[in-house]
Amino acid sequence: xxxxxxxxxxxxxxxDHKSESLTQPLQIASFADELILxxxxxxxxxxxxxxxxxxxxxRGQLLAESSALVSAPVHAPTSGTIKAIENRxxxxxxxxxxxxxxxxPDGKDEAIDVEIRSAESTALDKAALLDQIRSAGIVGLGGAxxxxxxxxxTANQHGIKTLIIxxxxxEPYITCDDLLMQNxxxxxxxxxxxxxxxxxxxxxxxxxxxxxxAAIKAxxxxxxxxxxxxxxxxxxxxxxPSGGEKQLIKLLTGFEVHxxxxxxxxxxxxxxxxxxxxxxxxxxxxxxxxxxVVTVTGPGIKNPxxxxxxxxxxxxxxxxxxxxxxxxxPKLIMGGPMMGLTLKSDQIPVVKATNTILVMDQQEQxxxxxxxxxxxxxxxxxxxxxxxxxxxxxxxxxxxxxxxYHLFDCIECGCCSAVCPSHIxxxxxxxxxxxxxxxxxxxxxxxxxxxxxxxFRDARVAKQKLLDEEKRKLKREALAKKKAAELAAKEKTEAxxxxxxxxxxxxxxxxxxxxxxxxQQVDPKNTTDLTTxxxxxxxxxxxxxxxxxxxxA
Amino acid sequence: MTYSSPYITPSASxxxxxxxxxxxxxxxxxxxxxxxxxxxxxxLVFAISFALLFETAILLLRKRPLKPYLSDFSAVITxxxxxxxxxxxxxxxxxxxxxxxxxxxxxxxxGGMGFNPFNPAMVGYVAVLISFPVEMxxxxxxxxxxxxxxxxxxxxxxxxxxxxxxxxxxxxSATPLDQYKxxxxxxxxxxxxxxxxxxxxxxxxxxxxxxxxxxIGGLYLIFTKTIRWHIPVAMxxxxxxxxxxxxxxxxxxxASPGFHLFSGGLMLGAFFIATDPVTASTTVKGRLIYGxxxxxxxxxxxxxxxxxxxxxxxxxxxxMSVPLIDYYTQPRVFGVNPPEDH
Numbered sequence: 001x002x003x004x005x006x007x008x009x010x011x012x013x014x015x016d017h018k019s020e021s022l023t024q025p026l027q028i029a030s031f032a033d034e035l036i037l038x039x040x041x042x043x044x045x046x047x048x049x050x051x052x053x054x055x056x057x058x059r060g061q062l063l064a065e066s067s068a069l070v071s072a073p074v075h076a077p078t079s080g081t082i083k084a085i086e087n088r089x090x091x092x093x094x095x096x097x098x099x100x101x102x103x104x105p106d107g108k109d110e111a112i113d114v115e116i117r118s119a120e121s122t123a124l125d126k127a128a129l130l131d132q133i134r135s136a137g138i139v140g141l142g143g144a145x146x147x148x149x150x151x152x153x154t155a156n157q158h159g160i161k162t163l164i165i166x167x168x169x170x171e172p173y174i175t176c177d178d179l180l181m182q183n184x185x186x187x188x189x190x191x192x193x194x195x196x197x198x199x200x201x202x203x204x205x206x207x208x209x210x211x212x213x214a215a216i217k218a219x220x221x222x223x224x225x226x227x228x229x230x231x232x233x234x235x236x237x238x239x240x241p242s243g244g245e246k247q248l249i250k251l252l253t254g255f256e257v258h259x260x261x262x263x264x265x266x267x268x269x270x271x272x273x274x275x276x277x278x279x280x281x282x283x284x285x286x287x288x289x290x291x292x293v294v295t296v297t298g299p300g301i302k303n304p305x306x307x308x309x310x311x312x313x314x315x316x317x318x319x320x321x322x323x324x325x326x327x328x329x330p331k332l333i334m335g336g337p338m339m340g341l342t343l344k345s346d347q348i349p350v351v352k353a354t355n356t357i358l359v360m361d362q363q364e365q366x367x368x369x370x371x372x373x374x375x376x377x378x379x380x381x382x383x384x385x386x387x388x389x390x391x392x393x394x395x396x397x398x399x400x401x402x403x404x405y406h407l408f409d410c411i412e413c414g415c416c417s418a419v420c421p422s423h424i425x426x427x428x429x430x431x432x433x434x435x436x437x438x439x440x441x442x443x444x445x446x447x448x449x450x451x452x453x454x455x456f457r458d459a460r461v462a463k464q465k466l467l468d469e470e471k472r473k474l475k476r477e478a479l480a481k482k483k484a485a486e487l488a489a490k491e492k493t494e495a496x497x498x499x500x501x502x503x504x505x506x507x508x509x510x511x512x513x514x515x516x517x518x519x520q521q522v523d524p525k526n527t528t529d530l531t532t533x534x535x536x537x538x539x540x541x542x543x544x545x546x547x548x549x550x551x552x553a
Numbered sequence: 554m555t556y557s558s559p560y561i562t563p564s565a566s567x568x569x570x571x572x573x574x575x576x577x578x579x580x581x582x583x584x585x586x587x588x589x590x591x592x593x594x595x596x597l598v599f600a601i602s603f604a605l606l607f608e609t610a611i612l613l614l615r616k617r618p619l620k621p622y623l624s625d626f627s628a629v630i631t632x633x634x635x636x637x638x639x640x641x642x643x644x645x646x647x648x649x650x651x652x653x654x655x656x657x658x659x660x661x662x663x664g665g666m667g668f669n670p671f672n673p674a675m676v677g678y679v680a681v682l683i684s685f686p687v688e689m690x691x692x693x694x695x696x697x698x699x700x701x702x703x704x705x706x707x708x709x710x711x712x713x714x715x716x717x718x719x720x721x722x723x724x725x726s727a728t729p730l731d732q733y734k735x736x737x738x739x740x741x742x743x744x745x746x747x748x749x750x751x752x753x754x755x756x757x758x759x760x761x762x763x764x765x766x767x768x769i770g771g772l773y774l775i776f777t778k779t780i781r782w783h784i785p786v787a788m789x790x791x792x793x794x795x796x797x798x799x800x801x802x803x804x805x806x807x808a809s810p811g812f813h814l815f816s817g818g819l820m821l822g823a824f825f826i827a828t829d830p831v832t833a834s835t836t837v838k839g840r841l842i843y844g845x846x847x848x849x850x851x852x853x854x855x856x857x858x859x860x861x862x863x864x865x866x867x868x869x870x871x872x873m874s875v876p877l878i879d880y881y882t883q884p885r886v887f888g889v890n891p892p893e894d895h
Contacts, residue, residue, distance in 0.1 A: 258891060342556055342557060364563070372666070387837060409887065421570055
């Protein structure tokens with residue numbers, strides 16, 4: 001078995017806490033009394049419901065979809081009735097609500113009729129495979145939930161040389177991919193074979209962290225049993241965050257994906273092992289994605305383990321299956337301890353992105369000390385940023401500087417926060433700075449657009465004015481010409497006939513002017529008819545004026 | 554526990570790092586007392602008391618919580634380093650002025666813990682070095698040469714100015730570095746200078762062995778990952794490079810690299826002063842440049858400058874350059890301008 005020969009900067013050796021949830025075999029979760037199924041469970045355009053309240057649905061039935069390319073439909077996890085379509089609390093950083101189907105399972109778990117492809121039937125072509133993946137609602141199960149069909153379609157246009165299957169599962173506590181690989185390696189390889197059929201890569205590398213020897217062994221065995229070629233199962237050192245897409249690519253191929261690029265632009269595509277299994281289910285069994293493996297673990301749960309969980313299952317149901325809480329003040333996290341989301345309550349449902357429900361102990365919020373610039377964060381940063389500088393500039397709101405220190409290359413893996421001796425929640429500062437910058441950009445975009453619109457309007461009005469002016473000018477000229485022509489014609493006719501009459505008329509006019517002038521010869525002064533007092537005042541004023549003149553001289 | 558990820562509480566703590574520094578200072582300090590007497594204890598007691606006093610007073614003035622800032626040991630470290638730098642049997646007021654300057658001007662005027670661009674202990678030391686040259690150059694002979702030393706009570710009385718100074722004047726002498734500098738200016742050869750009893754095996758009686766213990770304390774700091782190796786190694790290399798080059802050319806009138814390494818404050822500076830994270834460079838390349846700069850500056854000051862030792866000035870000059878060094882030594886960010894081949 002080849003080991004990866006490349007490495008990435010920094011990273012952390014964390015207590016992996018994997019064994020807790022590996023004590024029990026993979027189980028199938030029962031249906032909760034009520035499933036809360038989010039209408040949109042992917043990154044991209046939102047779905048619209050295609051069923052209404054009161055409808056009876058069967059397992060696998062389409063419930064919501066969108067016509068946009070970047071979208072993934074949602075299907076019913078079991079048979080039952082749509083009790084409501086309403087806003088419910090979901091897993092979100094801001095604790096917001098989103099539209100959900102509330103399904104009451106009828107316990108029969110009836111499936112819709114589907115045509116299952118027999119093993120002998122001819123192989124599907126690329127378009128048919130992509131169509132199946134799309135209509136099964138498959139998204140990236142590593143956590144990004146990007147619609148897989150859209151990703152594959154775009155990647156195919158670039159041409160993929162290397163297909164990477166991500167089985168790293170580098171975050172502590174999480175074991176769902178581990179168990180999936182241990183138990184369903186052959187199904188994962190089926191999925192990989194379809195990916196190969198679509199992408200035609202030159203080679204396929206499966207990367208698994210070396211703290212999962214059982215998974216590595218199972219995958220290798222399945223590989224030898226399968227007829228697939230150009231695939232290697234590669235063990236990578238256990239070092240968080242080896243499962244980050246760009247980190248894994250560096251580890252397995254040595255390629256460093258540019259910060260502005262997506263991996264498929266350099267001919268590399270990553271898919272999670274869970275996604276491969278879902279693809280196999282969709283194509284071989286015509287089964288849409290309606291359940292996934294969820295790890296329920298942490299120091300606050302009685303019997304940690306892994307469950308095949310129907311989407312929409314409330315977290316509280318899984319907690320009950322795992323024996324309930326063992327602590328008084330449990331803190332629920334969806335995902336791992338490094339990048340997971342805090343859940344406000346246990347009434348939040350499992351979605352396609354849910355790999356883990358982590359029950360931690362609610363501890364007191366620590367007071368952070370000042371940064372002493374020790375540089376530990378710099379040493380562990382897998383992106384080789386200078387976290388202490390980013391912290392400094394985020395804290396002092398110098399956002400332009402955070403950008404020049406490459407804030408947007410930060411993957412929020414949390415390594416810096418996890419080693420900070422002053423216990424500063426560094427990643428929170430970066431999220432804050434990113435949020436502020438995004439907000440600023442939105443505002444700038446808006447004001448730019450408004451300004452452009454305003455300027456365009458002004459230009460349009462000015463242009464119209466000019467045009468109107470031009471028109472008016474032309475019209476005026478035309479009129480003047482016309483008048484001149486008319487006048488000329490008139491003069492021509494009149495000239496001969498009335499020369500003597502004209503002379504008389506002129507004489508008469510002159511007489512009239514003279515008379516008017518005479519009538520107007522009235523003294524305009526207001527100093528006539530004065531009283532003696534007024535006359536005295538005027539004389540005085542005149543004398544003063546005269547005196548001033550002499551003085552001035 | 555924080556609201557958003559990550560939820561893992563770091564095992565390291567700033568207080569623990571500072572405590573490690575104090576632990577690492579113990580062997581050298583004990584050696585110091587062993588070779589030079591209990592006067593250092595008096596220095597330490599006064600310096601630490603004044604440091605805590607000033608820290609508390611300023612924190613109260615600044616309306617900051619006392620407990621987290623007083624329990625981080627940073628004031629104690631500043632005081633300890635200051636006490637090691639000044640001569641033994643310094644008067645109490647000199648310690649008060651130096652520590653006051655260190656804590657107020659060197660630390661809190663810049664915003665306190667984490668915000669000071671200059672090493673506070675060095676700021677305080679340089680302030681008293683420039684202000685009180687007589688007191689700051691009155692050093693005492695090691696016990697090996699002059700066993701007639703003061704006991705702890707006498708030392709305290711002496712520092713407090715309760716006892717007449719005259720009766721112990723016979724014990725004072727210049728430091729080896731000082732004597733070396735003065736003798737060279739009198740055109741003496743190294744071989745002649747070295748005949749003075751204070752020079753010991755290679756770098757001065759007492760001093761050379763204390764330096765060894767600072768080195769061992771420094772190894773403890775590296776071993777416990779309190780500091781990284783880059784700054785001390787670069788600083789020692791910088792010093793070695795210059796002192797060796799000049800020594801090879803003219804061994805008669807230039808001190809040996811060994812003398813330079815093990816005398817004065819070089820070892821203490823390399824492991825305990827230059828490595829103060831707040832005032833040092835934070836990038837790997839930057840730390841190498843920063844350390845190297847201090848090492849060479851110490852030699853330049855010792856060789857051509859007006860002071861016998863130059864660690865404090867070198868550290869302050871390097872502190873001043875840290876923003877520039879950090880700016881130009883930023884590591885290449887992953888995915889930004891990656892090399893073409895891999």
